Amino acid sequence: MLKRYKKFISEYSGKVYLDQSLARYCVFKVGGKADLLVKVKTSESLIEILKLVRNLEIPYFILAGGSNIVFDDKGFRGLIIHYLADDIVVDKNKKTAVVAGGYKLSELVRTLAKENVGGIDFLANIPGSLGGAIVGNAGCYGKSISGVLASVTVFNIKTQKVSVILPSKIGFKYRDSVFKTAPHLVVLNAKLRLAKDSGQQILMRIAEEKALRWVKHPHQPSAGSFFKNPKDTPAWKLIEDAGMKGKSIGGAMVSTKHANFIINFKKATAKDILKLTTLVKKKVALKTKVKLESEVRFVRYDGKVTTY
Numbered sequence: 316m317l318k319r320y321k322k323f324i325s326e327y328s329g330k331v332y333l334d335q336s337l338a339r340y341c342v343f344k345v346g347g348k349a350d351l352l353v354k355v356k357t358s359e360s361l362i363e364i365l366k367l368v369r370n371l372e373i374p375y376f377i378l379a380g381g382s383n384i385v386f387d388d389k390g391f392r393g394l395i396i397h398y399l400a401d402d403i404v405v406d407k408n409k410k411t412a413v414v415a416g417g418y419k420l421s422e423l424v425r426t427l428a429k430e431n432v433g434g435i436d437f438l439a440n441i442p443g444s445l446g447g448a449i450v451g452n453a454g455c456y457g458k459s460i461s462g463v464l465a466s467v468t469v470f471n472i473k474t475q476k477v478s479v480i481l482p483s484k485i486g487f488k489y490r491d492s493v494f495k496t497a498p499h500l501v502v503l504n505a506k507l508r509l510a511k512d513s514g515q516q517i518l519m520r521i522a523e524e525k526a527l528r529w530v531k532h533p534h535q536p537s538a539g540s541f542f543k544n545p546k547d548t549p550a551w552k553l554i555e556d557a558g559m560k561g562k563s564i565g566g567a568m569v570s571t572k573h574a575n576f577i578i579n580f581k582k583a584t585a586k587d588i589l590k591l592t593t594l595v596k597k598k599v600a601l602k603t604k605v606k607l608e609s610e611v612r613f614v615r616y617d618g619k620v621t622t623y
Contacts, residue, residue, distance in 0.1 A: 319371045320351060323394070326367060329353060329360060337386040340378055340397065342442055344536040345585050346386025347616070351394040358400055358415065358503040362470050362477070365501065368394055369472060374618030377501060379417060380443030383451055383538050385623070388585045389616035398446060400504075405430060410509055411465055416446025416502045420453075424521065433512030435463050439521040440528055442539060446502040450494040451610065452487050461487035465506040472499040490543050490610050498620070533570040535578040541592065541623075542575055542607040551575040553605055557598040564591040585613070592623045 324331045331353055337346030351373075355361045361377075368375045374393030378384075400415035403423070409432045414423060424439035437458045438448065447453070448460045449467060464482045471478065480500075486493035494500055532539075542550040554560060554574040561571045563580070565587030570576040577588060577595075596607045609623040 319373055323351065323367060323371055323373060327353065327364065329355070335395070337390060337395065340395070341381035341384050341386055342536060343385050343538055343583075343588070344579050345388070345583055345588065346614075347388050347390025349391040349393075349395040352397060353394065354397045354399055356399050356401075356417075358470075361396065361398055361400070361501070361503065364394075364396055365470060365472055366475065376614055376618065376620070377446075379445075379447035380419060382441075382443035382447060383610055384612050384614055385538070385585050385588055386614050387616040391614065391618070392616055393618050398444075405432065405509075409511060411506050412509055413504055413506050414445055415504045416444065416449070418445045419443070420445060420448060425518070427509065428512075428514040428517040428521075431511060431514045432509045433517045434510035435460075435507060436512075436517055436520055440525050445505060449502050449505060450492055452490055452492050454490075459487070459489070461485070461492070463508050465508050467505045468503045470501045470503055472501065477503065495612075531573060533572045533576050533578050535570075535580050537570070537576045537578045538611045540575045541577045541609060541611055542595075543610055544575075545605050545607070548603075548605070549575070550607060553599045553603050553607065554595055557595070557602040559595050559598050562591065562594070564594065567591045569595060589613070589623060 331351055334348045335352040337349055338344050375396055377396045377398055379398055398417040400417040402415045403412055405412040420438045420441050420443060424435055437455055441453050452459050452461050454460055461482055467480050469480055544550050551574040559569050560574040562569045566579060566581035566583030567587035568578050568580045570578050599605055599607050611623050613621050613623050
């Protein structure tokens, strides 16, 4: 074991897991083993770890819900930080709530519904956590999380300071934010703008949408919609027109149910997914002249993060 790993284990106050399979931690169910992994339940612990790995020069990746990422088949030579903080404080007027970045979106919407508070129902059936949703500006049906944010609290790894950022300073775009290109800014929590609503009605709408998704979307492991929708034509249509619906490489396949879903149908590897998505982009570009952009990030074994 590397000396810096031993030092981290001796200095960190929590439990450290060794040689953990990363396929267990992402919805795609692919990836090799991480040298080190910790599960963090408070923002204070997260900051403690980030300061420690910076001093020890250990590569790291902060994992939230694992919904829009694919881990390298080689695993990860460093520390995976699984951020699970799920505390929430709703203001007395129920107009805003401060929510930890590790809170799962599905659970968050249902928790607020119990208080007859809504305004973020569209997030209920999106896999992943609040922090990851903010990084990727997650959304559906014409809505994005940026539209319900009042502010975001971040830890700047370079300056070692915590600050509050307004949405106007985050550079939100369709399925994008400044956090994707500024990994030194780590989302700790966010203040969400809410609206009073009937909890029963909220849960009913969520159930209806979930049933619709069950019919329209594949059930095998996937990252959800893989490519961003271009301005004029949805990605699934471009992929179908390019003749790629049902195409497979290794254990990865373009779903026959929804062409913008790449599925793990038979023990796929990250390499299979990379080869297939590269082929899809090439065929779509040849057929339609449109360059597809991925929503999914690839976490390399050496700590570098790229898009497919």
